[in-house]
Amino acid sequence: MNIVVCISQTPDTATKVAVGADGKNIDAKGVKFVLNPYDEFAVEEGLQLRAANGGEVTLVCVGGDGAKEAIRLGIAMGADKAVLVKDEERADSFRVVSGIADVVRAANPDIILLGRQSIDYDSAQVGPMLAEMLDMPCVSFVTKLEISGNAVRAERDIEGGKEVVETSLPCVVTAQKGLNEPRYPKLPDIMKAKAKPIAEVAAPSVAARVETLAMRKPADKTGGKIFEFSPENVKELVRLLHEEAKVI
Amino acid sequence: MPIITPDYFDIDGLLSEEERMVRSTVREFVDNEVLPIIEKHNREGTFPQHLVKRFGDLGMFGPTIPEEYGGGGMNSVCYGLICQELERGDSALRSSVSVQGSLVMYPIWKYAGEELKRYWLPRLASGDAIGCFGLTEPDFGSNPGGMLTNARETESGYILNGAKMWITNGTIADVAVVWAKLNGVVRGFMVEKGTPGFTAPEMKGKHSLRASVTSELIFQDCEIPKTHIFPDVQGLRGPLSCLTQARYGISWGAIGAAIAVYESSVNYATTRIQFDRPIGGFQLVQEKLVWMLNEITKAQLLAYRLGRLKDEGTMRTQQVSLAKRNNVWMALECCRMARDIHGANGILDEYPVMRHAANLESVKTYEGTHDIHTLILGADITGIEAFT
Ligand SMILES: Cc1cc2nc3c(=O)[nH]c(=O)nc-3n(C[C@H](O)[C@H](O)[C@H](O)COP(=O)(O)OP(=O)(O)OC[C@H]3O[C@@H](n4cnc5c(N)ncnc54)[C@H](O)[C@@H]3O)c2cc1C
Ligand SMILES: Cc1cc2nc3c(=O)[nH]c(=O)nc-3n(C[C@H](O)[C@H](O)[C@H](O)COP(=O)(O)OP(=O)(O)OC[C@H]3O[C@@H](n4cnc5c(N)ncnc54)[C@H](O)[C@@H]3O)c2cc1C
Numbered sequence: 001m002n003i004v005v006c007i008s009q010t011p012d013t014a015t016k017v018a019v020g021a022d023g024k025n026i027d028a029k030g031v032k033f034v035l036n037p038y039d040e041f042a043v044e045e046g047l048q049l050r051a052a053n054g055g056e057v058t059l060v061c062v063g064g065d066g067a068k069e070a071i072r073l074g075i076a077m078g079a080d081k082a083v084l085v086k087d088e089e090r091a092d093s094f095r096v097v098s099g100i101a102d103v104v105r106a107a108n109p110d111i112i113l114l115g116r117q118s119i120d121y122d123s124a125q126v127g128p129m130l131a132e133m134l135d136m137p138c139v140s141f142v143t144k145l146e147i148s149g150n151a152v153r154a155e156r157d158i159e160g161g162k163e164v165v166e167t168s169l170p171c172v173v174t175a176q177k178g179l180n181e182p183r184y185p186k187l188p189d190i191m192k193a194k195a196k197p198i199a200e201v202a203a204p205s206v207a208a209r210v211e212t213l214a215m216r217k218p219a220d221k222t223g224g225k226i227f228e229f230s231p232e233n234v235k236e237l238v239r240l241l242h243e244e245a246k247v248i
Numbered sequence: 249m250p251i252i253t254p255d256y257f258d259i260d261g262l263l264s265e266e267e268r269m270v271r272s273t274v275r276e277f278v279d280n281e282v283l284p285i286i287e288k289h290n291r292e293g294t295f296p297q298h299l300v301k302r303f304g305d306l307g308m309f310g311p312t313i314p315e316e317y318g319g320g321g322m323n324s325v326c327y328g329l330i331c332q333e334l335e336r337g338d339s340a341l342r343s344s345v346s347v348q349g350s351l352v353m354y355p356i357w358k359y360a361g362e363e364l365k366r367y368w369l370p371r372l373a374s375g376d377a378i379g380c381f382g383l384t385e386p387d388f389g390s391n392p393g394g395m396l397t398n399a400r401e402t403e404s405g406y407i408l409n410g411a412k413m414w415i416t417n418g419t420i421a422d423v424a425v426v427w428a429k430l431n432g433v434v435r436g437f438m439v440e441k442g443t444p445g446f447t448a449p450e451m452k453g454k455h456s457l458r459a460s461v462t463s464e465l466i467f468q469d470c471e472i473p474k475t476h477i478f479p480d481v482q483g484l485r486g487p488l489s490c491l492t493q494a495r496y497g498i499s500w501g502a503i504g505a506a507i508a509v510y511e512s513s514v515n516y517a518t519t520r521i522q523f524d525r526p527i528g529g530f531q532l533v534q535e536k537l538v539w540m541l542n543e544i545t546k547a548q549l550l551a552y553r554l555g556r557l558k559d560e561g562t563m564r565t566q567q568v569s570l571a572k573r574n575n576v577w578m579a580l581e582c583c584r585m586a587r588d589i590h591g592a593n594g595i596l597d598e599y600p601v602m603r604h605a606a607n608l609e610s611v612k613t614y615e616g617t618h619d620i621h622t623l624i625l626g627a628d629i630t631g632i633e634a635f636t
Contacts, residue, residue, distance in 0.1 A: 188322065
């Protein structure tokens with residue numbers, strides 16, 4: 001089975017990020033970057049599919065030189081090879097997908113796995129957009145995946161329940177938490193990851209279709225209001241929650 | 249934002265990408281697989297033996313042993329980082345890795361015959377087998393040279409008699425590296441589990457390292473084959489060379505324990521309100537947090553430098569003594585301050601503080617007591633030995 005897993009590098013969930021001087025990007029100084037957590041599920045699923053069906057797992061990543069660290073983690077987990085679509089700019093989803101699509105077309109995979117979204121910009125567009133560009137079916141937010149022959153059966157999270165869907169290979173699948181338990185890379189494999197070359201291709205010439213104008217931190221929390229317990233105050237509290245805070 | 253995970257002098261910036269990845273992987277493993285279960289094991293006095301295979305899978309046993317023998321082929325800084333992260337979980341787990349890697353795999357790799365190496369090293373590396381290291385005896389701790397356990401040569405092998413005490417992993421070990429006197433000279437032997445005349449009862453009643461198995465090893469006319477002696481190493485040099493490896497790991501491990509109690513202290517001090525404000529806003533509490541960060545930072549630099557010297561091949565055993573002595577001491581002091589900052593909560597096992605404090609009392613004693621390392625350093629400075 002020819003398996004492609006698309007991965008990206010995102011700031012560690014534990015890092016507090018600040019807005020950069022240009023007001024459009026984060027300030028990367030001192031920020032620790034990791035393999036996007038949802039992509040870990042995608043890599044793991046790719047490795048499990050390879051174990052069951054044979055074949056190869058190829059990682060594809062759009063990003064700068066720094067992203068190689070995330071790629072090497074994927075290699076340490078067990079991926080066979082990797083392609084970096086070299087783009088130092090912060091690309092929009094369209095540009096990212098255009099970059100991936102060229103590589104994937106050449107690889108001609110049976111299945112393409114991605115995380116459901118990257119946890120930095122949270123667009124959740126790359127999987128579905130890629131499927132559209134490649135004219136493949138797409139199942140997103142998958143928590144269980146079964147493949148026999150060409151038939152694909154997947155469970156996906158929907159509000160308050162599960163949906164079971166069927167499609168066929170080749171297809172695009174985006175991974176939701178619960179799909180599997182990502183393995184830890186073996187420590188000796190971490191040491192060997194650098195020995196596997198990462199192929200580099202140039203970023204696509206297409207222009208981004210979405211431009212970031214500004215990036216802001218949410219306003220600081222202001223002090224709350226405290227009410228003594230009394231029947232009138234309960235009414236007042238409900239009114240304020242409804243009219244002022246607009247949460248009920 | 250409070251400084252929670254201390255890397256005040258950007259030690260990360262001194263590490264290679266692989267070293268950082270090794271550190272992060274073990275840290276994540278400890279967060280997910282160790283921290284949720286360790287208090288229970290500590291309370292019940294049981295070793296989380298199910299983790300042995302996981303440690304092996306990950307490659308934590310014998311990380312610096314060459315890969316052809318099943319080891320990890322990693323450098324000493326990686327080994328140190330593994331110890332640091334494991335001991336952030338619990339000293340018992342770091343102990344099991346120290347014993348398996350430095351005290352069992354290392355001497356087998358260095359001193360055993362080829363056949364025994366090929367048989368045991370891959371099994372020990374994968375966690376399919378557990379090893380222990382028997383040096384200390386009831387009456388000989390700091391001066392192992394006085395040991396009474398002895399071996400007698402026979403036609404077909406050796407017969408061991410004597411008793412070891414305080415042996416980590418003894419009861420659960422598949423193979424024991426045992427130091428005993430043959431014709432008055434200390435020699436290393438390998439004794440396999442189930443050999444007639446060999447028993448390893450567990451010692452009970454520990455207030456420290458409760459999640460680790462500690463045992464006696466008893467040899468009564470225990471006969472082992474001729475091949476089970478380390479042929480080329482004689483005298484205390486053998487066991488001491490192993491201890492240098494393990495002490496090196498401990499000097500990193502202690503930092504992990506200190507980080508654990510420091511992290512807990514910062515979290516506690518910034519959220520615990522007394523006199524209408526977080527106690528972290530009081531000068532006395534700040535001074536304790538500063539002391540901890542200060543000493544942890546110095547210990548990190550010490551361990552880091554020691555690791556690079558070890559990898560360059562220029563490390564001296566006295567430098568290991570200084571690092572083990574300092575880092576375990578500072579970790580123990582951090583525990584005491586952390587306990588204080590946590591107020592009464594500091595005595596509960598809801599927080600990791602007392603567990604680390606109690607564990608570190610063992611760490612202070614084993615692998616050369618704090619005071620014995622003082623004497624080693626004193627002798628190095630003055631050229632005058634003060635042991636006797
Ligand atoms: C939990 C645990 C696990 C252990 N695991 C192992 C293991 O796996 N294998 C193994 O072989 N051993 C193991 N040990 C034993 C450990 O190495 C010894 O406890 C240690 O060497 C100290 O020996 P001792 O306990 O006999 O103390 P002693 O040597 O009796 O020392 C008692 C005190 O006297 C001091 N002292 C001794 N001599 C001098 C001197 N000349 N000058 C000044 N002060 C001195 C010491 O510093 C100490 O404070 C373990 C111990 C513990 C607690
Ligand atoms: C085993 C045990 C039995 C006990 N029995 C009783 C009992 O029978 N009856 C009873 O009433 N209580 C009892 N206590 C409670 C005990 O008196 C309190 O734990 C003690 O007063 C400290 O309070 P705390 O634990 O809330 O710590 P905190 O007051 O939260 O203090 C935490 C840390 O902050 C420091 N700190 C606090 N305020 C300041 C400040 N202004 N400036 C600088 N530093 C500050 C403290 O010194 C400490 O290091 C018991 C406690 C224990 C552990």
